[in-house]
Amino acid sequence: MALPTFTMRQLMEAGVHFGHHTRRWNPKMKQFIFGARNDIHILNLQETVPMLHRAMQAVRDVTASGGRVLFVGTKRQASPIVAEAAKRCGQYYVNHRWLGGMLTNWNTVSNSIKRLKEQDEILTSGAEGLTKKEIL
Known part of the structure; x- marks a missing residue:
């Protein structure tokens, strides 16, 4: 099965580039942060896209070998989407408080x-x- 494809524009329209508040960050993530606006970090999508492809390949490899994947999305907006996606794949999920x-x-x-x-x-x-x- 082919991995899904996406463009940088689609990621931007989906709001993937919005990070956490500037006071809640890990300095090790500095290379992935493009800047800040209204006390919210803006992620560098040029760095995000290749890492997202690597993550998708890793998930594909794990599931192809019979492994399990844990879906986590505790934000109110993501909660039902995470549950639906995990159920569709037959995997575990946490969509409320971690x-x-x-x-x-x-x-x-x-x-x-x-x-x-x-x-x-x-x-x-x-x-x-x-x-x-x-x-x-």
Whole structure:
């Protein structure tokens, strides 16, 4: 399957060139920043386009070898689009609040998820007559 193509004009019309506030930046990203306007960094699309192509090739290679890709888009505007795209591809996604440690502390996060599912099962299977402490 061929990778999608795009032009710099399409990226600009989509607003890809708008970055974060100027106070929230990493100095290592300086080469990719074109300038600033109204306290918002403007990304250099001439640097962005080749990196976007590399990223698309990397995703293609990972999925071709049976790997999984995590889609992340927690902004309100991107949330439904991220969910739809990930579902269409059969991949994982996070489109609401990112929980700290989801990647770096996955064991603890997965245990919390498992415990939450167990608690949910207890409540649905009938916890009548039990106190809160007995349920927990």
